[in-house]
Structures are given as C-alpha cells and as structure tokens.
Amino acid sequence: MAGTQTKVGRRTLRLTNLDKVLYPATGTTKGEVIDYLVAVAPVLLPHAVDRPVTLKRWVHGVGTADEPGEVFFQKNVPDGTPDWVPTHDLVHRSRTTTYPVLDAADGTAMLAWFGQLAALELHVPQWRVALDEGEGRDVVHHPDRLVLDLDPGPGAGLPECVVVARACREIVEGMGLTILPVTSGSKGIHLYAGLDGTASSDQVSQIAHELARTLEQEMPKLVVSTQSKAERAGKVLLDWSQNSGAKTTVAPYSLRGRQQPTVAAPRSWDELDDDLAHLTPADVLRRVEEMGDLLAPLAPRAAARPSRSRRGKGASRAEVSDDDAPAGDGPSRAGGTRVGGEPADARPPSGTADRLATYRAKRDPARTPEPYPDASAAGPGGRPVARDEPAAGDATADARPTFVIQDHRARRRHHDFRLEHDGVLLSWALPRLTPADPARNHLAVRTEDHPLDYGSFEGTIPRGEYGAGEVRIWDAGTYVAEKLRDDEVIVELTGRPDGGLATDGGPQPPVVALIRTDGDTWLAHRIDPARRRRGPRRRPAPTGRSPAAAGHAAAGGAVAAHDGPRPSLTDLRPMLASPTTRAEQRRLAREVVPGGPWAVEMKWDGMRVLCATSPDTDRIEVRTRSGADVTASFPELRALLEAVPVPAVLDAEVVALGPTGAPDFGLLQSRLGLDDAPSASAVPVGLLVFDVLEASGSDLTGLPYDARREALTTVLTPTGGIAISEVVDLPWDEALATSRELGLEGLVLKRRTSTYQAGRRSRDWRKVKHVEHADVLVVGWSPGEGDRASTLGSLLLAERDGDGLRYVGRVGTGFRDAALTRLATTLAADEAGAPLLGDVPADVARDARWVAHPLAAEVEHAGRTRTGSLRHPVWRGLRPDLG
Secondary structure, three states, X not given: OOOEEEEEOOEEEEEOOOOOEEEOOOOEEHHHHHHHHHHHXXXXXXXXXXXXXXXXXXXXXXXXXXXXXXXEEEOOOOOOOOOOOOEEXXXXXXXXXXXXXXXXXXXXXXXXXXHHOOEEEEEEOOEOOOOOOOOOOEEOOOEOEEEXXXXXXXXXXXXXXXXXXXXXXXXXXXXXXOEEEEEOOOOOEEEEEEEOOOOXXXXXXXXXXXXXXXXXXXXXXXXXXXOOHHHOOOOEEEEOHHHOOOOOEEOOOOEEOOOOOEEOEEOOOHHHHOOOOOEOHHHHHHHHHHHOXXXXXXXXXXXXXXXXXXXXXXXXXOOOOOOXXXXXXXXXXXXXXXXXXXXXXXXXXXXXXXXXXXXXHOOOOOOOOOOOOOHHHEOHHHOEOOOOOOOOOOOOOOOOOEEEEEEEEOOOEEEEXXXXXXXXXXXXXEOOOOOOOOOOXXXXXXXXXXXXXXXXXXXXXXXXXXXXXXXXXXEEEEEEEEEEOOOEEEEEEEOOOOOHHHHOOOOOOOEEEEEEEEOOEEEEEEEOOOOOXXXXXXXXXXXXXXXXXXXXXXXXXXXOOOOOOOOOXXXXXXXXXXXXOHHHHHHHHHHXXXXXXXXXXXXXXXXXXEEEEEOOOOEEEEEEOOOOEOHHHOHHHHHHHHHOOOOEEXXXXXXXXXXXXXXXXXXXXXXXXOOOOOOHHHOOEEEXXXXXXXXXXXXXXXXXXXXXXXXXXXXXXOEOOEEEOOEOOOOHHHHHHHHHHOOOOEEEEEEOXXXXXXXXXXXXXXXXXXXXXXEEEEEEXXXXXXXXXXXXXXXEEEEEEOOEEEEEEEEOOOOOHHHHHHHHHHHHOXXXXXXXXXXXXXXXXOOOXXXXXXXXXXXXXXXXXXXXXXXXXXXXXXXXXXX
C-alpha cells in the first residue's frame, strides 16, 4: 500500500504497509503494532530512554508454529535512519557498532519508527548512555538497575517461576532494594531492582551471581544457576548474566515475537498468587489506564540530555556483545539504592585517606540521628583520635576489639555485621540474617566503613534517608580474630549472655567466617567448633535421673516407672492440625507471642508416623497416618529403643535431609520405592518427635500439651538420628521467617491447654504453610506431547466430597522423568473405560484416560479458585500412607 505521512510528536514519519499481518494467529497488523507502541510510550520510555536499543525484527511477520517467520537482530542503525534519531557508538574488538538510543524528546516517534521496521522486540542494557561523554572518550557505563531473568526449563512454568521470584524478593529486599516483577511475555518472569549507578556492571553481576548460587543451594530441586540444558528439566534457570555490560534484556512493555502478541508486562506481587498468564497488548493498555505504571518506583530520574547527531558524540567500550540475544527470555535516591556500598576498589586502604568519607556522603546529620563524625576529628587513616565511650561491644580490660550485629528493619529486615578494625567498623549487610546453622551459607554484602560510635547506635532512621528504618542491637561484645584479611575473615565472638548469638540455636562459642567471592559479595558461615556431624536439630538430653523416673515427675505422676506391654498401633491414628486462612493467620499473628497461649513448632517436610517402643521385647513398630506398617522401611529407627527405654507411643515425623540440610520429601519417597532418588542406603532418615501419647502403660492423651511436652523431654533422650522437635519461643513474624530461612514447610501452632485428640482434626492445632499442600486422588491422566509424547502430560486430580469425588484440576509440573515413566506404567495397568466422577470439564475430559482405583498423592498449590480448583499445583509424590 502507499505510504502514509503521519505526525508523531514533533516528527513526521512515512509509514508503509500498515495492513501487513505480523501475527497471523490473531491477524494483528503492523498498523496495530505501531498503535500499541505509541499508546504505551508514556510508560515504556522511562525504562528505556537513554539506552542503546537492539531491535529484533520480523520483517515478514512471526509466521506460524509450522513455518516460523525469519527473525534477525538489528544492531547498527539501518540505511534510511532519520537524521533526528540519536545514536551511540560501541567499540568492539574488530569493529564499531552504531546503535539507536531512545530519546526523551523524540521517544514516541522513535517507537513508531521501530514499528515501521517490524521491530517487535526492543532489547536494552541495564545501563544508560552517560550524560557527560565527549567525542572519542571511552565511557564506562554503570547500571542503574539489577535484573534477574527467571527462565523455566522443560517441565516447569510460571508457577515455579513465582516460587523462585518470591525467594529472590526476600533476599534482594533484605539488601535494602525494591524489586518488582515483570512477566516476560515469553516463558518466565523478569525481576528488576533500582540501583544508584555507583557500582560497575561486573560488581552487580557478581552480586546477582552469588544470589543465584545461594538460591540454587537452598532450593536445589527448583533452581539452577548455570546454562547447562541437562540440569534444567523441571527447574528454573536464575539467569544472573543479564547484568553484564555486554548483555541486553527485553525492555518492559515491549512486545514479544511469539505466535500471539504478548508483552513484557509489569505486575504486582499480589497478583502473582492468581492464575498467572502472559498479557496481550490490549490487556496491558487497559491495566495502564487503570493502574498506571507498576514499575514506576524503579524509573530513573529524568534528566535533560544533549541532542546527539546520527554519528553519536561518544564511543563506549561497555559494549553490547555480538551474541546479545538473551540467554533465556531473554539512581539516585529517587530511583534506586546503592548495592554493596562503595565499590571495593574505591575504598581507601588502611592508613591512607579518610575512610569515613563514603559514610558521611550518604547521610545528612540534620536529618538522621546516626553518629556523624567530623572529618577533622580523624587522624591518619581515618582513625578517630579519641572517643568518649566504648561502642556497644563493651571491650574488656584486655582491649580486645569490639563487634556489633544490628537488627535493621528497613525495606526488608536484615542484619548489619560490624567489626572494629583500624579505627572504623568494617561492615557487611546480611540479607538472610546471621547464620546459625553450619550447614548453610548466607549471602553477605560488604558496605561502607562505619564510625566506631555506630557500635552503640539504636534508633529510627527517618523515611527518605539512606537505610531508613529501625535499628536495634541484636548482639554485641568483643572478638578474637583467627583471620582478618581482605578476602577472608574468621572471628570468634563473645557476645552478651542474652544476646542473639547465645540464643539462636547455633553452635557455641559462635565462630563466624566471612569469605569474599567476588567484589563486594561475600559468604557468611557459622563454624561448628566441634565439627560435629550434622543431623536434625537436637534438644539437650535431660540428666541426673532415669527417663522413666523423670517422666513420672514431669507428668505429675501420670507416667508409671515400670515396664508394661507394648501398645498396639493398629487402630490408633494421630491428631491432625486444621489449615488456616489468611484472615485467620492475621488473627493468630496477634496471639502468637512468647509465653502466649500457642506453642509454635516447625512444620517438617516428612512423613507423619506413630511409633511404639517395647524395650522388654526389643521391638519397635512404625505406622503411617493411614495405619500402614512401615517399620521395615526404616531400620535405623531402632535407635528409639536406646532413646526411649520404657514402653511408649510417640507422635513423630520421619525426615530425610537434602543437600542443604533441610528435609526433602522427594528423598524420603525413595525409602518407600516411590521415586527415582538414590538407593535407600544412600538416604539416611531421622525422626523428629512431637508428642508422647503413652508411657509405661499410662495414657497421657488427657494431659494438656505443656504437660505432655514436659513428659516427652524426660521419657526420650535424643540419640543418633532421634530428636525432639523444638518449641520455638518467637513472635509470629520471626517464627515464620525462621521457618522459611531453614527451608521448612511452615509452622504448626498448638494450644498449650489442648489435650491429644487421636484421629481427629482439631482447631486446637493449626498449620500455617508457606506454600499450601493438598492431599488429592489421581483419577486419570492426559497423554503427553512434545518431550513427553512417550509418557504423561498431566495427572487429573480429585478430592473426596461426601461419598463421592470432586474434580480439582490437573498437575503437570514437579515430576522427575523416572517417576513419570513409573506412573505411566502404573496408571496404564489400572485403566478404566469411564471416569469415577462426573464434573470434569469437557475440554479436559476430551482426551483423558481414567483409572479404576484412584491413587493417593500430594501436591503443592497457590490457593484455590472460586470453584475450589487448585491454583498452580506442583507434584510432590504418591502418598500410600494416606490411602
């Protein structure tokens, strides 16, 4: 068609072939693409202006699934580029590439011009062109945002990305940054956090890489930080490399070149709980009209920029590489926060310039109550000449240096770890708090040196100031350094008798190692002085009297100190906890306080069992919730005969510890032959005991919870892999945070006055899960496609509804390949011609295959729809113990 002269902003463009279809599946034309780009410009430009743009072009459209359209990356500006389009030269090893740079004044016109070129995707780096660059000058561009690309592998999708996104949020907000999600419009989720531009791309990449490695360690079944395709099945790649100065990411609000037009769309954290799907251009424009720009808090502060000629005025060696297609989906106080304080190579070494200059530059003494030493008060090397009183560490007469750990509740709670050295406090931010468990490393970020007087600081940093929030001393004292180098610190800490280090459950004396990985990124590690073999957390064993006699005293005489017949578990079932809604959790949060009416225990990711011991006959019996006898599956639980020397019935959880030290339900299944994990002999299990129902022939179920717990601590002496599940004396938010940090399922709340109601689900016991779980029945399956053509695509799930069954959805993620193969064989052998229920949606039932006998199973999910179906279910495994 003939060209059309159209005025966009202050520029006139010649637009051609506006009726050309670029998305055949929806009939979307080039004209509609340009209309979208112009309409979305007010919210797109703040996140792309002043950035070199790589255009991903589909000149003849995206094509179809069978015949995809030709696509290429346009880096150099093409012939015919208007003279008013600003450019920037990037110097490569063998050539110089001239990129278009989105301009604030003509940005809308440039977007329309990109649409004319059929550039459906706009890819930009995390840095902006410097405002002060000059002709021929090499420019190093520091990023003004951090980006994490969550790219699901085969068998994973948006639900898995949401789980990883929330884990990323916890860490990044613990670093004092605001982080916001963007559904990429392709497969996964992008996460953006605003920075102030003082750190280099390498430094930001190092921090992002360490974050990815931390989550890979903590969530090994869900997160992978390397590009290896062999490791990505069923997992989410946490692609940290997008922060490289040579990489680009699709711009927020850009279209994507998929079969149907979708958009890289900013989202709210709340809506990630809904049935998440990628958004269309119409969806995005409607949301912008209703909600504005959800990514606005991260937009850099606008700044006037001198106009550039098409040839550009500067040349940069912070180049965009030749292979800058994304691997997966490929500021100032106004827009972001400093990462890691001053870059490590910018800090003056000991004995040189004023080491507190960076500290002072970030603070206004008229607005914050923090200590603010005058530069003139510092001697050589920045060491204060004198101070009126010691820091909170209260150094002893031997003048050992002090330490302080401050609980800093800013955007996200974190710890600030500070060591007195060379006249200042060396400082690290610990987003996951101070480590207590020697089996887990925590991320640490080196921050600017602080004055010694900061060691006694507690107070409120006003809103809008650097580090705004509450600061309280968590522990303080003195330390002895085993190593104190610029890449490794190992210190033994002597804190307060009632301080956090003495009460956090970690080994004593507290020995903390800080190991530098890259730049300002470190790892914090709690060293076990005795190098004990890690097992379930244990409670100290009672001493001074026999378990039987102690049990008698603890239970007020209810436990007779004599042997009796071994109790039978055949007809006994455990007491069950009721689930909690979010509204109920808000109410419970006010009641769950130290010394309050609720005892708080961790919820362990294992198998609930009742155990009976009979020392006189040298026998134990272990049964599941459904009454199945699994004694033979766990021979190591014979250690109960040593731990409990009287006949007893115990309520407990069998757990298998994964590589991070957290319970791993998948590994536990291998002990029952239900999964493809290593052999049973390679997967040891432990037992965490909650309750005692009988001891020495006496029934304890009528006693209140506190009395039974007291009896349990005297009847059972922890040994080997047998331990008592601890009661956590913490307020609600800290208990939840501790559970999440340890990689556990959540909390179990037990009313202290409650009796044990065997076989009943009681509201005197409440369970609070980070991710909800559901016991379901597998009633059928859908055949697989693509990579799963030879096995299952998804399993059809139901729940019992009175005497019948009710359909609750499908699950197609969370499987191991071998488990899928085994399930396919099992289900095919029990195939039936008709379903066991009648409310399956027609589109699901159309290709479904059914079983004659449903299989008990468990899934994770993100809540329920209005009709009761499960949101984003993820497979956890078969549960014959619930059958």
